[in-house]
Amino acid sequence: MDKAFLENLLAFDARPDSVQLRKRSFELLEAGPGRRVADVGCGAGTAVAELAAAGADAVGVDAAEEAVAFARERHPGLRFELGDAAKLPFPDESLDGYRAEKLYHALDDPGGACAEAHRVLAPGGRIVLLGQDWDLFVIDSDDPALTRTIMTAAADELPHGRVARHYRALLLDTGFTDVSCEVHTPVLDPALAMFVVNRLATGAVRTGAVSQAEADGWLAEQRGRAERDRLFVALPLFLAAGRRPVTPS
Template identity: 45%
Template sequence: MAELTFLDRIEQTEDAAALRAESYRLLELVPGDTCVDVACGAGHAVAELARAQIKTIGIDADEGAVATARSRTPDAVFHVAPSDDLPLEDESVDGYRAARLFHLLADPLPTLAEAHRVLRPGGRIVLTGQDYGFLLLDSDDQDMSDVVLLGLESRSIAPRAARSLRDWLLDTGFRAAEVVVHTEVITDHGLLAMQLEVAAAAAVEKALITGDDAAQWLAEQADRGRRDRFLAVLPTLLVAATR
């Protein structure tokens, strides 16, 4: 649950709220529609959709995440279940949303097949995720930063999955797929300090850099933060399609 607490904090930022709002726009739901939020985490999207009078179902494989989400929106429906085996009837929802899920999946196709099964004809699907190959981080040693970011990629099963979402949706039978890019610019080192440490540690673990390299790189990034020279650019892809 430690990571959930970190993600919960991230979800409360203005940029995360804007990203969720863009996903709702792409879903094209109206009050009274039913939407499933797969990998719902701490339930921020479920709460917001419920306030918009959308009948929302939150599903996550993490029992602790579902407990947190349920405490936030006790009137919503929640299930603990994997993304490739949803406890929903065929063609039973108007919208399907999944954020930050596909970089965790070794095989995305069963999850997408389930999405296709539970959506009604004409229903909308919206998938969001970062492609870790597109992250940008300024540094005095750009080559070192690129290697550290490879360490960050190594922590995910499919770190570049987001670039394939459109293909996968079309291959699964969805139509009219569109891609929107939401870009977050971060100049506050403190917001990413923990992730930088994780990335550097992963690069050391994979023998991409030495411990001394990691310490020097982290010190440089911290110094950039103190001098107001820190810069990270984080694009997130939103891929929407119709069943």
């Protein structure tokens, strides 16, 4: 996780729709004064800072040393720890809230991470998962078939590129109750949209799904759209929430 990626993450986090979606996730988390909450896969630490500002006893956890260092630099005085989503540095039943955003698609075992969330949550504690399905980007293009091939290849390259559509089932299978699921679809601004299409094309070439020439042609079309103010990239984000039962289910 390099600094350029973290800077792009900050740009996405600063969007008004991203701010509103985080607020919605905090509502579902029932975050508030004195609530012990962890943001797992905390990245640059934006959500941790906002949770702390709302009075929560918040801690960020990330497996990337660069992310933890970056978050500590941006938010001195807040808690950020290096840790694995499959083995969190918290005792059993020690948290009131667990939040993971744009994380589970990168994990080898999302089910194991969800079980770990269940372990660290106290009875009645809340879990919130937020993230994109990498096979469901909405991209306007003159070549829909090639666009679909590129998106599918990018999703296939990730450990679990389609896990977001499975969030609801994952929470239910892990034993959470009061499970809900929402879908929010922001339209990306040109700079972020080009960052996304470049990343998708690069991944598709890396997997061998398309040639470099095909990717270059597709990207040239997307750049032309951007120059004419015709670029369109939308990103469905899935927001699922649940509660650890007070009594065994």
